[in-house]
Amino acid sequence: MTDNPQPTPSAIRLIFEYDGDDVRLILQQPVDVAVTGFDAHPEVRAGRYAEVRDADDTPLTRVPVRTSDLHSAEVFPETPGEPITRVQVERPTGAFTVVVPAPAAARSIALIDVAAPDPEDTGSRDAAPPGDGGDGRQLDGFRVTDITSFAIEGRGDTK
Amino acid sequence: MTTADGTVIGTTQIRGSAPRNRAFNVVLLGDGFRAAEQASFDTACTALANAFLGTPPFNELAPAINIFRVNVSSTDSGADDPAAAGGTGATVRTYFDSTFGGNGIRRLLLCNAATALTVAAAQVPEFTTVLLIVNSTIYGGSGGSIGTYSLAASATEIGIHEMGHTAFGLADEYPYYAGGDETGQDHHPGPEPGAPNVTINRNRASLKWRWAVNAATAIPTMTNPDCSTVDSRPSPVADGTVGAFEGAHYYHCGAFRPEFACKMRDLGVPFCRICRQVIWNRIGPLAALTARAKTPLTVIDRYPEHLDVFAVASDGRTMSNWWDQSSGWAGWFQLMGGIASPGGAGSPVTAVARYSGHLDLFTVGTDNRVYSAWWSSSGGWSNWFQLGTLVARAGATVNVLARYADHLDVFTTAADGRIMSIWWDVRTGWSGWFQVSGGVAAAGATVTAIARYPFHLDLFTIGTDNRVWSCWWDDRSGWSRWFQVGAQLARPDATVTVVARHPDHLDLFTTAPDGKIMSTWWSARTGWGSWFQVSGGVASAGSPVTAVARYSNHLDLFTVGTDNRIYSTWWHDTTGWAGWFNISGGVAKPGSQVAAVSRVTEHLDVFVIGSDSVVYSTWWNASTGWAGWFQLGIT
Known part of the structure; x- marks a missing residue:
């Protein structure tokens, strides 16, 4: 992204495969796709995101990964009016995709989980103190956990 | 296989x-x-x-x-x-x-x-x-x-x-996991789901979809009296009512959905109002915005790396787009279902940033009432709400300024032309509407205001005699009487654009009945100057003049010419007025406005409605000059 508000279409499609808790990048593909503010919004909400970072690992933008609930599957009724139900999946396997903006400063991408503050923890005697907590960073009170990260192909080394 | x-x-x-x-x-x-x-x-x-x-x-x-x-x-x-x-x-x-x-x-x-x-x-x-x-x-x-x-x-x-x-991040709205006969699904355990169509919040003021809830609708709208099972009663309100219906996100109680019925709850029924808006906001920004041709655009720089642009679509939808240096243009999205009044040039969406994490918006609705909404970085968008009972002139502009961060002054014209004001203060909330010193504006004229100091306001409009009029307010003396600024005749629907290069100086710009671009100034030391035509410029019928002061000794002006080309000129204290020049070959809708902002001193961002009714932008900076025009949509 330049300092000027001109359109600079540049994005990357990522396809991940997962098996249980293991998540693996299987495709990184430059693509001319507009990523709307609907996706690349600055507000922090709970969920899984692909976070684009610069050479200093500073986050540039986040795009939500919409996988629904990997640990359950939706089962649809054959008869109209019957309820949709969900069933637990013992070992989730599958794949998902996300398209992220790739501004000029982007060097790496991380898959992150953003967890909302647990209301049970708020103000409790056992609540962790604000801050990194040792295994993740905080973002407006939300806990951020890195799942995996990788360099953007053709963008040089990250620090 | x-x-x-x-x-x-x-x-x-x-x-x-x-x-x-x-x-x-x-x-x-x-x-x-x-x-x-x-x-x-x-x-x-x-x-x-x-x-x-x-x-x-x-x-x-x-x-x-x-x-x-x-x-x-x-x-x-x-x-x-x-x-x-x-x-x-x-x-x-x-x-x-x-x-x-x-x-x-x-x-x-x-x-x-x-x-x-x-x-x-x-x-x-x-x-x-x-x-x-x-x-x-x-x-x-x-x-x-x-x-x-x-x-x-x-x-x-x-x-x-x-x-x-x-594609849209919508959550399941059904209130059970395995069909409703299960155990362990009585109460949603939290935390708040990230999805836009379910919530554990029952507070109207902070409800995710509060912008769509009618004030007469109870919140919660329906609660489950027996959390051990799914509530199977019919809806207590009419189909399509947006509220907060208990039973959602796989739980019988403690989670709410926006409408009684939705495709995210049952197959074979329509998406609810909130899900439809989410879908709109995902797909709509991909398209270019066809704007109402003569309705002014508003652009706000809450901080130097961010722009918020407000426009009205050709069908009256109140729209916004934003740019951030880190992510580019977001794409156009509708602001809380709002529809602006189509009268005259059409009511614009006007905005002010009292501080960097907050926006206040204003427009006149199709019922010709004045509406406001706000956005905050912590709470997102509010609903549109009506400001008093004033009936505004159809298509009127609502101008707003913040003399300081906890105060707003709002100005518009009533249906009969009376110049009206209302104010908001963080300590006292909204006042009632009042007529400013008995003033009446010409049909189609706007009221512009500027605060040279936090305790002082200057107002300008075109009177019913088609002359330029002004009055002021000072917190020590209150409102002055209206007085005529020279004898210059103006178009009755003209805007008086005012800019203060420093607190003791005002520069005024407007258009004469024949379209000539006219200016005068006021200085605390010398009083009012004489009206003069700016570099021989003539504007397209109905096009106002936009002025930006990047420095205390420099002005940039913008307008649409009689050939519908987009023109600019500048004034510098050492060189005077330059000639008008066409910006990057741009052509605008006849009678439309040019919006401009300087987020940093050596930079200008300019926005127009092009001859094809699509919103365009370009920029200038001191090192590279003027860029080409680009369609304002999504990066």
């Missing part, structure tokens, strides 16, 4: 003509269709396209939607149907390895999602979402990153529901 069990034949675009890089691209894949059965897949794709584009709001968003059919032949027909899940025991060789009986449930239809996504990316790199249609009449489907469904009747509903998850 791998990709060796078939071949990708090719891709056909079956719906839409939007540019692929600015579209919602749906890819339909087929599995278990042999080469000779491709016509059956084609028919299924047509049925899905018809059902999808017939479903609100996709029917209204069709210009931004493309649908692609990727024909893939499989060695065998159908899908695996394991006997252990009650199936026939069939095992077949198909490209995407589809199988019924996932998790031991026959109608749970799964596929190799990695293969499906990879094929979609190869065939349509710009794809947004993928659905896989399986060649079987056994009822089945599933969600996840790939929606699957079979050829059984009504299965297209599965695909559309699943798209709600994968």
